[in-house]
Amino acid sequence: MLLPMSPVDSMFLLAESREHPMHVGSLQLFQPPDGMDALDIRSMLDDAIADDEVAPLFQKRARRSIMSLGQWGWETDQEFDLEHHVRRNALPQPGRILELLALCSRLHSSLLDRHRPLWEMHLIEGLNDGRYAMYMKVHHALVDGVSALRMLSRMLSEDPDLRDMPAPWAPCAPTVRAEATGAGGGPLRGLLDTAGETAGLLPVLVRTISRTLNEQTGTMSFSAPKSMLNVPITGARRFAAQSWPMERVRQVGKAAEATVNDVVLAMCSGALRAYMLSLDALPDSPLIAMVPVSLHAEEGGSADGGGNAVGVVMCNLGTHHGDPAQRLETIHASMAEGKESLRGMTPLQIMAMSALALSPLLLAPALGLNSMLRPPFNLVISNVPGPRKPMYWNGARLDGLYPLSIPLDGQALNITCTSYSNEIAFGLTGCRRTVPHLQRLLGGLDAELAALEQAVGVG
Amino acid sequence: MLLPMSPVDSMFLLAESREHPMHVGSLQLFQPPDGMDALDIRSMLDDAIADDEVAPLFQKRARRSIMSLGQWGWETDQEFDLEHHVRRNALPQPGRILELLALCSRLHSSLLDRHRPLWEMHLIEGLNDGRYAMYMKVHHALVDGVSALRMLSRMLSEDPDLRDMPAPWAPCAPTVRAEATGAGGGPLRGLLDTAGETAGLLPVLVRTISRTLNEQTGTMSFSAPKSMLNVPITGARRFAAQSWPMERVRQVGKAAEATVNDVVLAMCSGALRAYMLSLDALPDSPLIAMVPVSLHAEEGGSADGGGNAVGVVMCNLGTHHGDPAQRLETIHASMAEGKESLRGMTPLQIMAMSALALSPLLLAPALGLNSMLRPPFNLVISNVPGPRKPMYWNGARLDGLYPLSIPLDGQALNITCTSYSNEIAFGLTGCRRTVPHLQRLLGGLDAELAALEQAVGVG
Numbered sequence: 001m002l003l004p005m006s007p008v009d010s011m012f013l014l015a016e017s018r019e020h021p022m023h024v025g026s027l028q029l030f031q032p033p034d035g036m037d038a039l040d041i042r043s044m045l046d047d048a049i050a051d052d053e054v055a056p057l058f059q060k061r062a063r064r065s066i067m068s069l070g071q072w073g074w075e076t077d078q079e080f081d082l083e084h085h086v087r088r089n090a091l092p093q094p095g096r097i098l099e100l101l102a103l104c105s106r107l108h109s110s111l112l113d114r115h116r117p118l119w120e121m122h123l124i125e126g127l128n129d130g131r132y133a134m135y136m137k138v139h140h141a142l143v144d145g146v147s148a149l150r151m152l153s154r155m156l157s158e159d160p161d162l163r164d165m166p167a168p169w170a171p172c173a174p175t176v177r178a179e180a181t182g183a184g185g186g187p188l189r190g191l192l193d194t195a196g197e198t199a200g201l202l203p204v205l206v207r208t209i210s211r212t213l214n215e216q217t218g219t220m221s222f223s224a225p226k227s228m229l230n231v232p233i234t235g236a237r238r239f240a241a242q243s244w245p246m247e248r249v250r251q252v253g254k255a256a257e258a259t260v261n262d263v264v265l266a267m268c269s270g271a272l273r274a275y276m277l278s279l280d281a282l283p284d285s286p287l288i289a290m291v292p293v294s295l296h297a298e299e300g301g302s303a304d305g306g307g308n309a310v311g312v313v314m315c316n317l318g319t320h321h322g323d324p325a326q327r328l329e330t331i332h333a334s335m336a337e338g339k340e341s342l343r344g345m346t347p348l349q350i351m352a353m354s355a356l357a358l359s360p361l362l363l364a365p366a367l368g369l370n371s372m373l374r375p376p377f378n379l380v381i382s383n384v385p386g387p388r389k390p391m392y393w394n395g396a397r398l399d400g401l402y403p404l405s406i407p408l409d410g411q412a413l414n415i416t417c418t419s420y421s422n423e424i425a426f427g428l429t430g431c432r433r434t435v436p437h438l439q440r441l442l443g444g445l446d447a448e449l450a451a452l453e454q455a456v457g458v459g
Numbered sequence: 460m461l462l463p464m465s466p467v468d469s470m471f472l473l474a475e476s477r478e479h480p481m482h483v484g485s486l487q488l489f490q491p492p493d494g495m496d497a498l499d500i501r502s503m504l505d506d507a508i509a510d511d512e513v514a515p516l517f518q519k520r521a522r523r524s525i526m527s528l529g530q531w532g533w534e535t536d537q538e539f540d541l542e543h544h545v546r547r548n549a550l551p552q553p554g555r556i557l558e559l560l561a562l563c564s565r566l567h568s569s570l571l572d573r574h575r576p577l578w579e580m581h582l583i584e585g586l587n588d589g590r591y592a593m594y595m596k597v598h599h600a601l602v603d604g605v606s607a608l609r610m611l612s613r614m615l616s617e618d619p620d621l622r623d624m625p626a627p628w629a630p631c632a633p634t635v636r637a638e639a640t641g642a643g644g645g646p647l648r649g650l651l652d653t654a655g656e657t658a659g660l661l662p663v664l665v666r667t668i669s670r671t672l673n674e675q676t677g678t679m680s681f682s683a684p685k686s687m688l689n690v691p692i693t694g695a696r697r698f699a700a701q702s703w704p705m706e707r708v709r710q711v712g713k714a715a716e717a718t719v720n721d722v723v724l725a726m727c728s729g730a731l732r733a734y735m736l737s738l739d740a741l742p743d744s745p746l747i748a749m750v751p752v753s754l755h756a757e758e759g760g761s762a763d764g765g766g767n768a769v770g771v772v773m774c775n776l777g778t779h780h781g782d783p784a785q786r787l788e789t790i791h792a793s794m795a796e797g798k799e800s801l802r803g804m805t806p807l808q809i810m811a812m813s814a815l816a817l818s819p820l821l822l823a824p825a826l827g828l829n830s831m832l833r834p835p836f837n838l839v840i841s842n843v844p845g846p847r848k849p850m851y852w853n854g855a856r857l858d859g860l861y862p863l864s865i866p867l868d869g870q871a872l873n874i875t876c877t878s879y880s881n882e883i884a885f886g887l888t889g890c891r892r893t894v895p896h897l898q899r900l901l902g903g904l905d906a907e908l909a910a911l912e913q914a915v916g917v918g
Contacts, residue, residue, distance in 0.1 A: 018477065018570055018573065019574075039552065042551075042552075079892060081891070081892070084695055084891065087565065088551040088558070088561075089549075089551060090548075090549035090550055090551040090552070090585055091549055092501075092547040092548060092549040092582075092584055092585075093498065093501075093549070093584065099547070102547075106546065109572075110569040110570070111477055111569070111570065111694075113568075113693060113694045113695050114477065114694070115478075115693035115694065115695075115892065116693070116695070123551075125551055125552065126549055126551075234572060234574035234575070235570075235572045235573070235574065236543055236572050236574075236575070432540070432543065433538065433540070433574065
């Protein structure tokens with residue numbers, strides 16, 4: 001049976017090409033419990049593979065046919081083949097983080113097989129620090145970043161002594177499921193409900209377009225400058241990632257009366273300014289970031305069945321200012337204004353608005369409109385909250401959690417941040433050719449955090 | 460500057476899609492010399508990467524533009540990035556051939572980046588038998604299998620004591636180049652020559668079509684049965700490979716007055732019969748194999764600059780016969796007839812004939828004609844001669860050489876054989892979904908060789 005897919009979700013299939021894979025990823029590092037090593041974690045995962053139990057969401061594949069009038073829908077893959085989806089990898093020597101990031105860059109560059117459920121889980125051994133890594137890749141049509149993290153944390157536990165936990169792709173254990181259901185009616189609403197809710201999206205979208213053009217709300221951007229990031233891209237990716245203590249970010253925010261997210265954006269702003277200055281490529285007017293705002297917290301929405309529910313704010317990054325404090329101030333004001341204009345809308349209107357802001361971006365590759373004169377914004381910066389406490393899988397501590405996202409034609413760099421426990425991780429995913437020396441941005445982020453601390457008088 | 464591409468070569472770009480990557484591959488196993496281990500081979504390759512010397516052929520990328528009226532052509536990649544092309548991999552434990560074949564299946568499934576020169580070389584460490592592996596992937600538009608093997612053997616040496624040899628992707632050392640030039644005017648003819656020679660192909664093709672329909676030569680097939688191999692395929696691949704002593708194959712051929720190639724085809728025939736019988740899927744009429752015949756030996760052609768120069772014979776595999784000897788006899792007669800009808804043609808006519816036989820196959824995915832009523836043939840079986848003597852790279856002995864080829868919509872399995880030293884290797888590349896239990900065919904090949912030995916009274 002073919003279940004309908006929401007228009008927003010199917011956009012991610014329509015817009016995909018060999019140069020623009022539309023999957024998100026996450027890299028997870030696990031510390032083996034005392035008395036075990038990395039290969040013991042692999043043995044547990046091998047056992048889970050042998051069990052061959054797979055959650056319904058991970059058995060869904062996308063299909064369209066004449067019967068569905070060419071519309072994309074979801075159906076269960078009757079020839080599901082777990083070994084195609086869960087793959088064993090190893091790092092070449094010396095097995096440093098450098099080799100791990102190179103492997104993830106490559107794994108993130110290749111397309112998912114559309115004949116099968118749109119995900120892959122890569123088990124990675126051979127880290128020289130004794131940890132074990134997993135890279136998971138999920139099509140954006142199946143889940144957005146927030147849903148992916150939510151699924152991930154449901155598979156983990158705060159209890160380091162819990163054992164016999166299911167694999168990441170397995171159906172939830174009964175205890176965990178009960179707990180999630182207990183949290184309210186929202187989180188476990190089925191696929192059909194979701195489809196019903198979003199079926200009316202298109203008319204709303206049209207209404208929102210006309211209202212937006214009349215009212216010019218702060219969620220829309222009409223003034224992003226051209227930049228080196230806003231050019232056609234190639235299929236290969238480069239990935240860089242690093243974490244900083246959340247407490248340092250929080251202290252800066254507190255002293256400057258800004259949010260953690262404002263400080264995260266200010267770190268990106270400073271790093272981008274330095275990077276572009278070094279390449280003699282900084283635009284005169286400030287870069288504009290599209291900042292997705294999750295709607296999950298307020299409405300529940302389709303969290304359990306996957307699906308996308310994200311609004312966006314256009315943020316002035318203030319990259320034309322030489323002073324870190326002034327950049328942070330510009331960002332804070334811009335985010336406050338953008339969120340204010342979202343406040344009066346229903347979640348559905350916010351989704352429609354986001355689809356509007358996203359649509360040229362998503363539809364351009366599908367329509368071949370690669371030479372747009374002005375980008376709607378310069379890059380996407382997301383900040384996705386992850387688990388707040390240390391999490392474990394069968395005693396192995398989740399030690400790091402790094403997101404990989406989607407660069408696009410005209411959007412060669414994506415920055416996605418994830419908070420976890422007491423750290424915040426920055427994952428930078430760029431076109432390998434268009435964004436040279438991507439790693440230098442990590443140094444820029446570090447320098448900017450220090451500069452902000454000095455500017456606001458902490459640290 | 461954009462250099463023209465031959466129509467046959469550009470067909471491989473036009474026909475490519477995410478379900479039908481059009482690259483060939485080869486897996487090579489190297490035995491380290493005494494006193495060295497596999498990681499020493501990697502160190503030598505690392506040094507070669509650092510040298511950053513790349514042969515012109517490997518710097519060519521395919522491009523088409525409005526300037527070239529939409530025709531594909533070749534140009535030098537001005538931003539060539541060796542680290543994108545040469546990649547370090549490692550096998551997960553326990554590092555058996557099983558893990559190696561699984562890795563190659565996956566590497567062979569993903570598309571090459573069309574913005575860059577169409578090749579990748581994967582260095583693979585972690586084999587538990589102490590050997591070092593390399594998997595190379597080259598787009599069929601750049602080189603055919605014969606040219607790839609020729610390039611490979613030019614990079615190797617028969618001298619186990621030779622050192623300071625260039626990397627596989629590096630320009631040939633002066634001594635090697637002189638030797639190749641000395642072999643006659645043919646092998647080193649440039650790209651422009653090749654393009655000139657094939658520019659007249661299309662009119663010849665049209666003439667050949669009409670002649671073929673009138674004369675019904677043995678190179679064309681109009682009677683292949685429908686089979687489980689002739690269905691639409693998916694993007695993921697499964698690869699299996701094994702070698703047998705060439706002497707066993709040769710003895711069978713000698714006793715039956717058949718060629719080595721006839722015996723190779725008979726092994727495939729018996730294995731396919733047993734495999735399809737076990738799945739209750741053997742057609743009543745005999746399977747027809749398309750058998751490419753290389754034109755390099757006679758004409759030189761475009762061997763050095765890459766390019767494709769292959770004729771084809773349609774071979775009746777006699778899979779309806781229960782008796783191995785009778786299958787071999789049918790194959791021998793069919794191949795002799797097919798080769799006879801190629802004999803009266805010029806190389807260009809043979810190429811045109813081959814393009815004719817290939818074109819429905821290659822153009823079907825591009826045109827979306829996936830539901831052809833009868834396949835032109837059931838599968839492609841190639842036998843590509845490799846080096847006859849043991850070959851070495853900087854003292855490391857090439858210990859095994861396995862080809863990976865191209866399954867297509869309607870052609871879910873490809874069998875390519877390579878002779879090397881005193882062995883013949885069979886490489887089976889299949890659609891992961893359409894050809895289940897591909898490994899069983901290896902057992903079938905082994906059983907059929909034994910059955911043939913018994914039938915003709917040798918071994």
